[in-house]
Amino acid sequence: MSKLGNETAKVALGRATWKLLHTITLRYPETPSQDERDALDSYFHLLSRLYPCGECAAEFQQLLKRFPPQTSSRRTAALWLCHVHNQVNERLHKPIFDCAHLDATYDCGCGDSPVNSVSRSADAD
Ligand code: FAD
Numbered sequence: 001m002s003k004l005g006n007e008t009a010k011v012a013l014g015r016a017t018w019k020l021l022h023t024i025t026l027r028y029p030e031t032p033s034q035d036e037r038d039a040l041d042s043y044f045h046l047l048s049r050l051y052p053c054g055e056c057a058a059e060f061q062q063l064l065k066r067f068p069p070q071t072s073s074r075r076t077a078a079l080w081l082c083h084v085h086n087q088v089n090e091r092l093h094k095p096i097f098d099c100a101h102l103d104a105t106y107d108c109g110c111g112d113s114p115v116n117s118v119s120r121s122a123d124a125d
Contacts, residue, residue, distance in 0.1 A: 010053050017051070018085060023108045025078040028071075037071040044069045063087055078102055 024043075029036055048064050051057040063084055070080035082099035089096055 010056075013053065014056070017047075019106070021047075021081055022078070022085070022102065022106045025081045026074065026102060026106050027108055027110070028074045028077050030074045032071065032073070040071045040077060041069045059088070059091070 025040075028040060032040070044064060048057055048060040051060060067080065067084055067087070070076045079099055079102075082097060082102055086096050086099075088094075
């Protein structure tokens with residue numbers, strides 16, 4: 001693939017990944033259980049090891065060391081991720097995003113049912 005093709009693919013991958021990550025934190029429970037907190041923490045650490053763009057993964061691992069995932073509530077997690085994304089934006093000379101606009105920007109289209117209702121009802125089975 002040409003250099004331009006590679007860059008276009010990296011940009012598309014980054015954009016899609018950020019969309020997924022922000023949508024996840026904005027659907028994360030308001031008051032998570034310890035298991036849910038551990039799951040979110042693991043998710044980000046595993047992503048930082050497995051992210052397909054190697055240089056991005058290495059930079060993300062460094063960022064997670066400086067700014068460990070904040071998992072105590074939906075708001076905390078969403079604002080933490082917004083801050084981390086802004087750190088990447090700054091390094092790449094992209095505009096800084098106003099984290100007050102998070103809720104209006106990300107809508108998963110999945111209705112009002114809480115994200116943990118599936119795992120909690122499965123636990124009860
Ligand atoms: P993106 O940064 O992809 O953002 C997409 C949209 O999200 C924006 O248009 C805006 O509406 C919104 N947004 C922007 N900032 C925020 C924020 N702080 N909070 C919430 N929403 C926001 N690319 C590299 O070249 N080098 C790297 O080292 C690198 N590391 C990356 C690490 C990770 C974990 C990820 C997911 C991506 C990384 N990328 C990296 C890709 C890069 O961050 C961009 O995704 C890519 O360059 C496309 O940029 P974009 O201008 O479309 O906006």
